[in-house]
Amino acid sequence: MISDRELEVLINEVFEYYGYDFSGYSRASLKRRVDRLYQIDGFTYFSDLLSKVRSEPGYVKHLVEEVTVNVTEMFRDPLFYKVVREEILPVLATKPFIRIWHAGCSTGEEVYSMAILLKEANLLHKSLLYATDINAIVLDTAKKGVFPLRMMKQYSENYMISGGKNDFSDYYTANYGLAKFSDEFTGKMVFSQHNLVSDGSFNEFDLIMCRNVLIYFDKNLQDRALQLFDSSLACLGYLALGTKETIKFSTVQDRFQQLNREKIWKKVK
Numbered sequence: 001m002i003s004d005r006e007l008e009v010l011i012n013e014v015f016e017y018y019g020y021d022f023s024g025y026s027r028a029s030l031k032r033r034v035d036r037l038y039q040i041d042g043f044t045y046f047s048d049l050l051s052k053v054r055s056e057p058g059y060v061k062h063l064v065e066e067v068t069v070n071v072t073e074m075f076r077d078p079l080f081y082k083v084v085r086e087e088i089l090p091v092l093a094t095k096p097f098i099r100i101w102h103a104g105c106s107t108g109e110e111v112y113s114m115a116i117l118l119k120e121a122n123l124l125h126k127s128l129l130y131a132t133d134i135n136a137i138v139l140d141t142a143k144k145g146v147f148p149l150r151m152m153k154q155y156s157e158n159y160m161i162s163g164g165k166n167d168f169s170d171y172y173t174a175n176y177g178l179a180k181f182s183d184e185f186t187g188k189m190v191f192s193q194h195n196l197v198s199d200g201s202f203n204e205f206d207l208i209m210c211r212n213v214l215i216y217f218d219k220n221l222q223d224r225a226l227q228l229f230d231s232s233l234a235c236l237g238y239l240a241l242g243t244k245e246t247i248k249f250s251t252v253q254d255r256f257q258q259l260n261r262e263k264i265w266k267k268v269k
Contacts, residue, residue: 001035001038002031002034002035002038002049004027004031004079004175005183005207006046007027007030007031007034009081010034010049010050010053011023011065011081012052012264013050013053014053014063015058015170016058016118017053017054017060017092017226018057019198020060020064020134020195021195021197022067023042023069023177023197023221023240024048024107024217024218024221025216025218025221026215026216026217026218029133029216029217030067030216033067034067036066036068037063037066037130038194040066041223045200050253051071052231054207058067061136061137063201064085064134064135064255065137065138067240068133068134068135068138069075070110071106071212072106072107072108072110073109073151073154073155073158073162074109074110074112074113074147074151074155074158074159074214075113075155075161075162076109076110076113076158076211077160077211077243078088078127078158078159078160078162079162079262080240080243080262080263081158081163082118082161082162082163083121083260084114084123084240084264084266085117085121085123085162085163086163086265087124087260088185088207088238089117089118089121089130092123092207093121093123095126095206096126096128097126097128097175098118098126098128098206098207099127099128099130099203099204099205099206099207100114100127100128100129100130100205100206100207100208100209101129101130101203101205101207101232101234102114102129102130102131102134102209102210102227102248103132103194103196103208103209103213103225104133104134104196104210104211104213105130105131105132105133105142105191105212106133106135106138106139106142107138107141108139108142108143108145108191109145109147109155110209110211111129111131111189112145112181112185113140113159114209114236115129115185115189116131116159116164116171116185116245117162118188119184119185120164120165120166120174121256124185126190127188128190129136129188129189129190129200130189130190130192131189131190131191131192132191132192132193132194133193134193134194134195134196134197135193136193139191139192139193142191142203143186143189143191144146144180144182144184145180145182145183146178146179146180146181147178147179147181148177148178148179149174149177150177150178152168152169152174152179153170154193154205154256155168156168156169162167171185171209173187190198196210196213196217196221196224196225196228197221197224197258201231202232203232204232204233204234204236205232205233205234206233206234206238207237207238207239207240208226208229208232208233208237208238208239208240209220209240210229210239210240211240211241211245211263212242212243212244212245213225213242214226214241214242215242215244215245216247219249221249223250223251226247226250226251226252227251227252229252230256230267233267234267234268234269235267235268236266236268237266237267238259238264238265238267239256239264239265239266240263240264240265240267241263241264242263242264243263243264247265254269255267255268255269256268
């Protein structure tokens with residue numbers, strides 16, 4: 001177990017040597033994950049961990065993979081997707097082209113969920129989905145569009161609750177315990193490494209999805225990310241956050257109106 005002071009040293013070293021900035025992450029969450037890494041990799045002394053970080057760039061990639069949270073599923077919170085399906089997409093349908101950014105997309109399950117919604121709304125052909133994450137390894141998984149077949153029963157149930165009418169298995173091919181989603185979906189996706197802490201805006205979007213990422217940031221970093229989303233959204237665009245996240249008390253809250261009980265806000269200024 002590392003001390004609070006050692007955690008601060010590690011944060012500074014990772015930033016100084018490699019540019020990964022975890023200074024705005026919730027200390028309690030970050031410390032739990034570094035402690036887990038410390039135990040799994042069998043460190044006895046903090047100095048050994050620090051030495052490995054300084055001398056082995058490959059190990060730092062492993063560290064970033066372990067401490068960034070990558071928990072997701074298809075059609076997670078299906079009633080949220082029902083609102084997107086029934087209230088957001090009909091509005092976006094009036095646009096000649098639709099740009100959607102999944103910030104902190106992890107292994108991509110929610111990106112593929114959105115692609116299915118767009119296809120069923122006959123909007124996929126004029127849409128582009130940008131999927132970004134700080135973690136290059138999870139992005140590689142997302143690009144492949146391959147997920148464990150054992151998860152499909154749960155994902156199919158989520159899909160049906162979200163208002164899906166088709167047979168969910170029509171969207172993937174099952175083989176050797178894996179489900180490979182249609183190349184039609186990946187053809188409309190752009191995957192890229194992006195750090196919400198240090199990177200800026202890179203396009204203008206009609207919908208930004210960033211669900212269950214801000215809960216791991218402290219208030220200052222949450223506000224910085226929300227300002228980034230504000231500057232990246234078109235006027236009357238939508239921002240969707242996770243169930244425990246909000247823009248209340250942020251510096252951008254007066255520029256948005258919350259749509260309903262789901263965590264979706266419309267940019268009005």
